[in-house]
Amino acid sequence: MKKRYIVFTLIALVVAFLFYNKFFGSKAKQTNAAATGGKGKGRGNNGPVAVNILVVKDTAVRNQIxxxxxxxxxxRVNLVSQTAGSITGIYFDEGTRVKKGQLLVKVYNADLQSSLQQVQAQIVLAKDIDNRNKILYQKEAVSKQEYETSQSSLATLRAQADVVKAQIARTEIRAPFSGVIGLRSVSPGGYLSPTTPIATLxxxxxxxxxxxxxxxxxxxxxxxxxxxxxxxxxxxxxxxxxxxxxxxxxxxxxxxxxxxxxxxxxxxxxxxxxxxxxxxxxxIPNTIMVPTQSVIPDLKSSKVFVLKNGVAAARDVKTDLRTDTQIQITDGLKPGDSVVVSGLIQIRDKSPLKVLKVIK
Missing domain, CATH: 2.40.30.170 (Efflux pump adaptor protein, beta barrel domain)
Incomplete structure (x- = not known):
């Protein structure tokens, strides 16, 4: 029985030794030091926070949105015909550049051409009659009424010719301006009406x-x-x-x-x-711009931390314009101030600071 107690006592001593060595020995202390980065005298003991600072200066900035x-x-125009008829010709290639006035599509107009020739022939005859009556009127061989009648007939025929020419012009679709013509929706021989889209110019x-x-x-x-x-x-x-x-x-x-x-x-x-x-x-010719991350929004205003006598000093500021990376400070900073731009999460008012980099 006594031997059993002695064995149990020895086992308990060995376990106690192992437990102490694991958690309180020199190796345990080294492990804890490595895990904390060797900061035995860091923030927990009011050690300085490593930061980057920006020296404020006046700068020109563009107000952009x-x-x-x-x-x-x-x-841009959707080309259509002003008259109906069969298409007798298409004079453009899809997706190409055309010039103003260029003929693009032609509709059947042989009947109108014949009517124009007929009227033009009548105009030639009426012009001869009018010239002859003018000479006879000057010699008082015809009355004034006969001379004016011949003039009226000639003017009427000329007006008829203009009407036919306008009708012929409607059968020719021309480019209203220079540009690129798109895909056509018609084919030669097809019937074209004023509601049929031709192409887009x-x-x-x-x-x-x-x-x-x-x-x-x-x-x-x-x-x-x-x-x-x-x-x-x-x-x-x-x-x-x-x-x-x-x-x-x-x-x-x-x-x-x-x-x-x-x-x-x-x-x-x-x-x-x-x-x-x-x-x-x-x-804006002269203003102060600071990095966006250096401005801490507050309930009533915004603030930044500046380096003063080796410690952080909170400073209330007013902001205005914003860019992708910077904010304009309209009040609270002046040229020469050192604004903290990193390590802001660890900083409180009057926290000691260690400057790693100065941005100018």
């Missing part, structure tokens, strides 16, 4: 850029203003000049529609494309 818009053709040089601007920016944009924009199909930056502004606001959105023209000599811009517009409203 990013808005969306759409690309429209300078001119588009002029997109220059291209029109249409977008809307919030009401608050209305005084800052007008005819002649420059805008920059990009499109998804190209990496290039494009420029456009405002040439027209809608005279009234949209009642629902409180925005105003603006239209600008952009040169498009290489046809990089396509009608209907989505445009991302960067609109420069004005330029």
């Amino acid at each position: 990013d808005i969306t818009g759409s690309i429209d053709a300078n001119e 588009v002029n997109i040089d220059p291209a029109k850029l249409t977008f809307s601007v919030p009401e608050r920016y209305l005084p800052l944009i007008g005819k002649g203003s420059q805008v920059q924009f990009t499109i998804a199909s190209s990496r290039d930056n494009f420029k456009a000049t405002v040439y027209a502004v809608e005279p009234e606001l949209d009642a629902a959105s409180r925005t105003i529609t603006v239209r600008a023209k952009a040169p498009n000599p290489n046809n990089q811009l396509t009608a209907g494309a989505f445009a991302k517009i960067n609109l420069t409203l004005d330029q």
